[in-house]
Amino acid sequence: MVTAAGVSVTTRGDAVEETEAVLERLVSDGVPGALTSKSAQLWGPDALSEASRRLGWLDLAETSRNLLEPLQQLAAEYKAEGLDHIVLAGMGGSSLAPEVITRTAGAELTILDTTDPHQIGRAVADRIERTVVVVASKSGGTIETDCHRRAYEQAFREAGITGDALKHRFVVVTDPGSPLEASARQAGYHVVLADPDVGGRYSALTAFGLVPSALAGVDVAALLDDAAALAPSLRQPYDNPGLALGAALGSAAVGGRDKLLIADNGSGIVGFGDWAEQLIAESTGKEGKGILPVVVESVAAPGFAPAPDVRGVVLGEFDTAALRVKGPLGAQFLLWEYATAVAGRVIGINPFDQPDVQEAKDLANEMLRSEDGRPPVIVAGEPDLVDGAVEVHAGGAVKADNLADALDELIALVPDRGYLAVMAYLDRTGSDAPAAELRALITERSAGVRRQGAAPVTFGWGPRFLHSTGQFHKGGPQNGVFLQLTGEVEKDLPVPGKPFTFGTLQLAQAFGDLRALRSRGRPAVRLHLRDRATGVQQLLDALR
Incomplete structure (x- = not known):
């Protein structure tokens, strides 16, 4: 077991030997120090250009703190005005982290990450007079999110909400210089800029994860505190949970266990597997290689059993699991991002692009x-x-x-x-x-x-x-x-x-x-x- 700051990663059985061998190689190669120093060379020359501008997530526990006070003020303003129905229009990394954060905290957040007309129709008809819409798109050109925005603009107008009142109902989260930033400022919407040095699936602790969650009433400062507590251990060659998890994921994949079955067993975190699924699958699934996350209903679900190409991981308590991970949500976000980057090096791919x-x-x-x-x-x-x-x-x-x-x-x-x-x-x-x-x-x-x-x-x-x-x-x-x-x-x-x-x-x-x-x-x-x-x-x- 490797433990730090309330986070633990435990391997057992055949996972121990295969993980230890890879772990030793990662330490001898100086990976922990190089990664926390943001060395883009860790994933080879072909990944250098992309990786060099995608490592900002390592600092988010500190750099995202400048969002806390403005978000607290904005949330209080909306609450005082009776605008308590928060809708998030976003896809992938723009929606999956806020979904986990708010569900775990028991806060209500309506998430639109669909193009199904029935689901969208119900959403735009629900409490429109009390609705604030967070439009989140890193690129600023996501077609689904653009269509959601258009539908809500029309719904507000049909409800008699126009002019400055309509402008007040939109909060836009995007990267600096995106087309969405330009159009949102022209429209007079509230704009929050995200860190451009963080890819979408690594953005849980950026504005993409924090803005909708804070507006929904979640104490997002606690997420950053938990991540900050873990961060020092990620610089160390030993007693480093992120390195241990990355070694376990990467060694399993190169050893033929490239299916990662993810089950929750009392972690207290709701829906984490769906967020981890995107992070791992999109980061590693390329060049004919990769780790396929399979999110199952529980440790008793069909398929959660030993197999030659399967490695099971349990979030929470389960003594017989080959891989078990425990810790608070903010730290888990950082832990799995770090581990995925490490696993990318072990597998031999660039974990920051999505070419297909x-x-x-x-x-x-x-x-x-x-x-x-x-x-x-x-x-x-x-x-x-x-x-x-x-x-x-x-x-x-x-x-x-x-x-x-x-x-x-x-x-x-x-x-x-x-x-x-x-x-x-x-x-x-x-x-x-x-x-x-x-x-x-x-x-x-x-x-x-x-x-x-x-x-x-x-x-x-x-x-x-x-x-x-x-x-x-x-x-x-x-x-x-x-x-x-x-x-x-x-x-x-x-x-x-x-x-x-x-x-x-x-x-x-x-x-x-x-x-x-x-x-x-x-x-x-x-x-x-x-x-x-x-x-x-x-x-x-x-x-x-």
């Missing part, structure tokens, strides 16, 4: 292009099979004549040491939410279908996973099998000022991702739910 994320975005944008302002038309094509409320668009991957057999055929395609990814372009907070149960059911079903036993199964809500595991799907080991879910839109929502609707945008994103996956020769099946509630239930029944 843009492809699906470009394909989606291509489908959204229109001439003369006419709405774009997306042609879905004829299904290979219709079973009840579910259409099966197989792309040649399966040949079954009913849904249950089609699912079994797809599961059987998962190769030895491969994985299956479920990608749901649906409404994650409404009637489609039970779709998340598919992960456990498919894992359990795969134990009987595959000769090799249960397959690692990930579950992602689209398009949010495109900013997370989407990089791994395309840049990581090409052994994935993909199940995409789309659904009929009952009530679409126009995007103000654009020639397309949210429903069209959602479908374009799904199709763009599907094309990117199939272009790599990976089996990818799309199931379209003609009726969402009925279709989800039919899927669950077929797997049971």
